[in-house]
């Protein structure tokens with residue numbers, strides 16, 4: 001693996017709870033948390049002073065997913081060209097592409 005592709009692999013991960021809390025965690029922590037849950041833990045440590053009940057665990061998502069989710073909540077939508085548009089805004093990406101913009 002080259003240095004560059006290694007850096008691209010590093011994503012921000014967030015642990016999301018049903019009660020709406022969001023914790024930034026490392027890949028390593030994510031692996032640990034998931035294996036603890038799979039092993040049947042009732043309470044897991046997510047950071048130095050934060051412990052949570054497994055029943056409140058919703059999932060672990062990367063920052064890309066969180067951003068997309070936030071955009072959708074704000075009414076934005078993603079067109080077939082992969083561009084985000086504001087609510088009610090029409091997609092002009094096809095035309096832009098046609099003219100090489």
Ligand SMILES: [Zn+2]
Pocket residue numbers: 079080081082083085090091092093094
């Ligand atoms: Zn578009």
